[in-house]
Amino acid sequence: MSYFMITISGILYILPFFNSNLLFLSWIAFIPFLFAIYNTNYKNLFYKAWLLGFIIISGVGYPLYFPIKSFSNFPFLVVIFILFILFLILSLIYGLWGKILTLIINNKTFNPFIFSISWLFLEIVRHIIFNFFPLGYLGYTQANFNHIIQIADLGGLFLVGFIVVLINSLLFKFITSKRKDYLIISILIVGLVLGYGFYQINRYEKIEKSLSVGIIHTHINQYDKWNKNNVNNYIDLLIFNDKQFENVDLVITPESALTFDMNRETYYRNKMLNRVDETDKYFQAGFLATKDNGNKYFNSSYLINTEGKIENRYNKNKLLLFGEYVIFSDLIKNITGYRLNTLHPGEKIINFQTSFAHWKAVICSEILYPEYVSKHLNYLDFIVNQSNEAWFEDNTTLKNQMYASLVFRAIENRRSIIKAGNMTYSGIVYPSGKKVKYDKKSNDKLKVSIKKNKEITLFNKIMNIF
Numbered sequence: 001m002s003y004f005m006i007t008i009s010g011i012l013y014i015l016p017f018f019n020s021n022l023l024f025l026s027w028i029a030f031i032p033f034l035f036a037i038y039n040t041n042y043k044n045l046f047y048k049a050w051l052l053g054f055i056i057i058s059g060v061g062y063p064l065y066f067p068i069k070s071f072s073n074f075p076f077l078v079v080i081f082i083l084f085i086l087f088l089i090l091s092l093i094y095g096l097w098g099k100i101l102t103l104i105i106n107n108k109t110f111n112p113f114i115f116s117i118s119w120l121f122l123e124i125v126r127h128i129i130f131n132f133f134p135l136g137y138l139g140y141t142q143a144n145f146n147h148i149i150q151i152a153d154l155g156g157l158f159l160v161g162f163i164v165v166l167i168n169s170l171l172f173k174f175i176t177s178k179r180k181d182y183l184i185i186s187i188l189i190v191g192l193v194l195g196y197g198f199y200q201i202n203r204y205e206k207i208e209k210s211l212s213v214g215i216i217h218t219h220i221n222q223y224d225k226w227n228k229n230n231v232n233n234y235i236d237l238l239i240f241n242d243k244q245f246e247n248v249d250l251v252i253t254p255e256s257a258l259t260f261d262m263n264r265e266t267y268y269r270n271k272m273l274n275r276v277d278e279t280d281k282y283f284q285a286g287f288l289a290t291k292d293n294g295n296k297y298f299n300s301s302y303l304i305n306t307e308g309k310i311e312n313r314y315n316k317n318k319l320l321l322f323g324e325y326v327i328f329s330d331l332i333k334n335i336t337g338y339r340l341n342t343l344h345p346g347e348k349i350i351n352f353q354t355s356f357a358h359w360k361a362v363i364c365s366e367i368l369y370p371e372y373v374s375k376h377l378n379y380l381d382f383i384v385n386q387s388n389e390a391w392f393e394d395n396t397t398l399k400n401q402m403y404a405s406l407v408f409r410a411i412e413n414r415r416s417i418i419k420a421g422n423m424t425y426s427g428i429v430y431p432s433g434k435k436v437k438y439d440k441k442s443n444d445k446l447k448v449s450i451k452k453n454k455e456i457t458l459f460n461k462i463m464n465i466f
Helices: 002-018 020-027 030-038 045-072 076-090 092-104 112-129 138-142 149-177 180-205 228-238 266-279 329-336 364-368 396-413 458-465
Strands: 211-217 250-252 282-289 298-304 310-315 351-353 358-363 382-388 416-422 426-429 435-438 444-450
Touching: 002 020, 002 030, 002 045, 002 138, 002 396, 020 138, 020 149, 030 045, 030 149, 045 076, 045 092, 045 396, 076 092, 092 112, 112 149, 138 149, 138 396, 149 180, 149 396, 149 458, 211 426, 228 266, 266 282, 282 382, 298 358, 310 351, 358 364, 364 382, 364 396, 382 396, 396 416, 396 426, 396 435, 396 458, 416 444, 426 444, 435 444
Parallel strands: 211 250, 211 416, 250 282, 358 382, 382 416
Antiparallel strands: 211 444, 282 298, 298 310, 351 358, 416 426, 426 435
16 A cells, blocks of 8 residues: 555656646645655655655656667667666665665654755755756746745755655644644745745846847757758758847757758858858857867857857757767677767857857756856856757657756746757746746747846855855
């Protein structure tokens, strides 16, 4: 019976990742788990916590099937087996957390604060040790609860997760002890968090919009995207003069939107740069391109000025494991005969500067790393996130997590974040957490106005210290 209740907790935990409107489930998700371990005097807690972790990791991580399958061409069953082993290993940390809990929780009592703090440390340690898998953190389930997540500018994503677990724990304690003081404490905590949220939203909503940006939104599957016969069509689709973009200062394309090597393929490069020159606008465009005379490919974002000249280039630093790079690729080739292509990471953060603004580029999955997004933000006005999620075949769970991370990074750093995506959401999140989310399943364009802000938050200061 206890393992059934733990399964219920795992399902309640992951459901908001499938449908963000189910965020309220997170506030009770741990209660079945707590009954399961409390009623059995915390016996076998290692295995029970491991099961909870496996359900969480599997529920949020299964979209990795699609890029692994596309990237490797492994048979269906091989990919399933790889993911099963990977998720078992990743969820072991939950089992270790459960084992530690048996040492610090008295068998006859339950302390909501100790349990919640232990969960906070679990998520932080998991993020440090398994940094390549930044999915499934509890706080992301609350991305639509704007008044609650305002505290992210104090302690980030993990502080929000801590509050949610704490309310779960206090409610469980109220149910088991019948003491109303635990319910009162829960109400007071939620009230304080909401009060802070109302204050901060009102404060940041007063920032005026001062910059217009054009976002190119595409819905192109991977097969068509990388078909070399479509290169000219994509230049026509992405680089154009349009009345809707008449007064914009900058136009942003999705990640790897132009599918030729900007470094080597001079014909297409010249055609594209001449087109930009004709538009008389800045373009931030995504490519997979080599560098200098080397053969290594980088996931790159180019800034091209109004005269059609390349001003700067940022190469993605944090690549996605099994999506953009593969560990032990030579060993895998020797064992299986499969040769897995891999990209190479950039070596430094490059910020883009123009006469009208300074901003930072983070490409696709880099938005999932709060400590990385917070780097080198002094004097920057906003952040741009270019993304191609066609690798995940329009998977809603992955899209929801990616956009939830956009919301949290905007609040953590109090910066507007613009997203230009392929087969995913595009739009903007403002420093207040207010968002414009666009999910049309066609190629389109939208114009947004940016609220520029250079303030450094407490969260950003903490990240800089560490």
